[in-house]
Amino acid sequence: xxxxxxxxxxxxxxxxxxxxxxxxxxxxxxxxxxxxxxxxxxxxxxxxxxxxxxxxxxxxxxxxxxxxxxxxxxxxxxxxxxxxxxxxxxxxxxxxxxxxxxxxxxxxxxxxxxxxxxxxxxxxxxxxxxxxxxxxxxxxxxxxxxxxxxxxxxxxxxxxxxxxxxxxxxxxxxxxxxxxxxxxxxxxxxxxxxxxxxxxxxxxxxxxxxxxxxxxxxxxxxxxxxxxxxxxxxxxxxxxxxxxxx
Numbered sequence: 001x002x003x004x005x006x007x008x009x010x011x012x013x014x015x016x017x018x019x020x021x022x023x024x025x026x027x028x029x030x031x032x033x034x035x036x037x038x039x040x041x042x043x044x045x046x047x048x049x050x051x052x053x054x055x056x057x058x059x060x061x062x063x064x065x066x067x068x069x070x071x072x073x074x075x076x077x078x079x080x081x082x083x084x085x086x087x088x089x090x091x092x093x094x095x096x097x098x099x100x101x102x103x104x105x106x107x108x109x110x111x112x113x114x115x116x117x118x119x120x121x122x123x124x125x126x127x128x129x130x131x132x133x134x135x136x137x138x139x140x141x142x143x144x145x146x147x148x149x150x151x152x153x154x155x156x157x158x159x160x161x162x163x164x165x166x167x168x169x170x171x172x173x174x175x176x177x178x179x180x181x182x183x184x185x186x187x188x189x190x191x192x193x194x195x196x197x198x199x200x201x202x203x204x205x206x207x208x209x210x211x212x213x214x215x216x217x218x219x220x221x222x223x224x225x226x227x228x229x230x231x232x233x234x235x236x237x238x239x240x241x242x243x244x245x246x
Contacts, residue, residue: 003029003030003031004027004028004029004067004068005028005029005030005066005067005083005166005167005196005197006026006027006028006051006064006065006066006167006197006199007026007027007028007063007064007065007068008024008025008026008027008062008063008064008065009025009062009063009064009065010023010024010025010061010062010063011023011024011025011050011059011061011062011063011064012059012060012061012062013043013046013047013050013057013058013059013060013222014057014058014060015046015056015057015058016056019060019222020043020046020057020222021043021046021047021050021222021223022043022221022222022223023062023222023223024043024047024062024219024222024223024224025062025224026217026224028167028197028198028199029197030166030195030196030197031193031194031195031196031197032197032198032214032215033189033193033198033200033211033212033213033214033215034197034198034199034200034213034214034215034216034217035199035200035201035202035207035208035213035215035216035217035233036199036200036201036202036216036217036218036219036224037202037203037216037217037218037219037233037236038218038219038220038241039220039241042219042220042221042222043219043221043222044171044201044219045089045171045172045201047201047219048086048169048171048199048201049086050064051064051066051071051084051086051167051169051199052076052079052084052086052169053071053074053075053076053079059071059072066079066082066084066167067082067083067166069082077109080109080110080163081109081110081112082166083165083166083167083196084165084166084167084169085159085160085163085165085167085168085169086169086171087153087156087157087159087160087168087169087170087171087173088156088171089171089172089173089175089201091144091152091153091155091156092144093142093143093144093145093146093147094142094143094144094145095142095143095145096142097142097143098139098140098141098142098143099138099139099140099141099142099143099155100125100139100140102143103125103139103158103159103162104118104121106159106162106163107121107162107163110163111163111164124162125139125162128158128161128162129158131161131184131187131188131191132154132157132158132161132184132187132188133154133180133184134154134158138151138155143155149175149176149177150176150177150178150181153173153174153176153177153181153185154181154184154185156173157173157184157185157188157189158188160188160189160192161188161191161192164192164195165192165196166195166196166197167196167197167198167199168189168192168193168196168197168198168199169199169201170189170198170199170200170201171201172201172202172203173185173189173200173202173207174202174204174206174207175203175204182206182207182210183210185207186207186210186211187210189211190210190211193211198211200213204237205233205234205236205237208230208233212230213229213230213233214229215227215228215229216228216229216230216232216233216236218232218236218241218244220241220244220245225244226244
């Protein structure tokens, strides 16, 4: 076991009776960055949602363990508290809830006994916001309400830095970002990566130019059909997926 943070063994997942993931196995250790690439509909987001405990997805067979504990024994809030974090592809807006309040409440809910004092929280928040080039005025805005794509993604990464997870699941965090925002988001991912296992779901090689994956997995029709190092992402960019479907 040791540093194993996520262990998936022959996983099958259905949504409303339709099988989406069809026998997927994957192990992620602390300090490893795994990228999953694949076309739309391959099952990539399903995998992230299932790990985090979205109620619409049903595990029909196989197992997923987080630090050795079977996931079905953990409620969603327990997963978050145990160190799992999911950055959504399309973060929801929460009108009426200010970003500052939202972040403070999330940190105390997830970090529990180890949550920082109000003063330390402000210090942490300030340093992370500076690193992400986020203006202080951000904190008084409503969560994701009227945010640009880049602002939403920066807020996701800010949450991740404050929650300091041991498993970070990033679902297309790079989609719709300009090069500056992409660099900032990548720096955030790189800063949590040494102490966490990271699973990046992406379509594009460009994120992987800034966040160097240890493993690249190609997902087609609910299965991982090929695993390689970072050079595999370049090959997919150049050749597409057809050569793997043969």
